[in-house]
Amino acid sequence: MIDDFLAGDLSVVEEAIRKAAAAEIMPRYRQLAAHEIVEKNGPHDLVTTADRNAEEHLTASLTALLPGSVVVGEEAVHADPSVYEALAGDAPVWIVDPVDGTRQFVRGETGFCTLVALAVRGEVLASWTFAPVREEMATAVRGAGAKLNGTPLRAGAPEPDAVLTVAMSHPDYTTDAQKRALLALNTSAIQARPCGSAGLEYLAVARGTLDAVAFSWEQAWDHAAGLLLVVEAGGAHLTLAGEEFRIGGTNVLPFTAARSSATAERIRALLASG
Structure with missing residues (x-):
């Protein structure tokens, strides 16, 4: 059917x-x-x-x-x-x-x-x-x-070692551990900003105008549409545990979706260092 x-x-x-x-x-x-x-x-x-x-x-x-x-x-x-x-x-x-x-x-x-x-x-x-x-x-x-x-749509990949623009959850509206992970993105290699509509941030990743997102919540209605859009445009997504995000839940948060697999791993590694 x-x-x-x-x-x-x-x-x-x-x-x-x-x-x-x-x-x-x-x-x-x-x-x-x-x-x-x-x-x-x-x-x-x-x-x-x-x-x-x-x-x-x-x-x-x-x-x-x-x-x-x-x-x-x-x-x-x-x-x-x-x-x-x-x-x-x-x-x-x-x-x-x-x-x-x-x-x-x-x-x-x-x-x-x-x-x-x-x-x-x-x-x-x-x-x-x-x-x-x-x-x-x-x-x-x-x-x-x-x-x-x-x-x-093709997301493309950022230039190697480029400063990445990342839209992320507000660190104050999450757990202490997730806050530390998100704050680890505040480095010279990342230009982080607060996220707006999750769906439109995913669209920006899929069209290559945003390098990645980093989110600390997992309600399926915010992520399901955008994650498929990013993947089908050539991007990837990873949770803090290095696994793909599951829309049913039980993910290790935060997670990232990015223009390429290498970019997703780069963001995940930074999150894990927090």
Whole structure:
């Protein structure tokens, strides 16, 4: 079933994502009322009416495209953590972040996107990253490459021994050990900066305008789409233990995704020195 779906016309998924954004996200862009913005776990973890409505819209449309599939969405898991367990099941899973970069969306900035990935038993098979204001749709299919608005993406490799630009988690919002690891990136060999929307940072790695990311959290909706995009563009990802990141969890954090395998190992080694 899943092989037939992937071999078919995947533009129907793109269309479903565009429709959800047009119906639920963009009408609220720079138009949010105060009551449409809620803090989930503090001021750095926001949810809006656009997030919730877009996830409901995508849940209905995506499961209709692939009968028997289920959705693991950020807002559904917030309401019922047991929903996350579907990642380990046999049914195809749509992993959805309706508005990745909610803080940027709330501030009326352009740096937000909708993330969708299709996975089976923990393996991501296809992904979509849609930045509606920027009119960018990045797609990836395992073994078939990555594209941005239909044009193939290649991350390329930085010059040997070049100073690397890395977008990373804020060290203060993690454990002491992870904080030490992230702070180890503050060297003359690294130009580190805070990350924005995770999905758009992954897209920047896949298009070769950012060398790497380093993250200390593992919620699948933030990473599944972008990790496949990076890999299909020629990049790689590694956890602190030197293993590929698993969307089902139990990763040794932090982890990195980078433009090349050598760059990923270079970042991992620095993290491990912390």
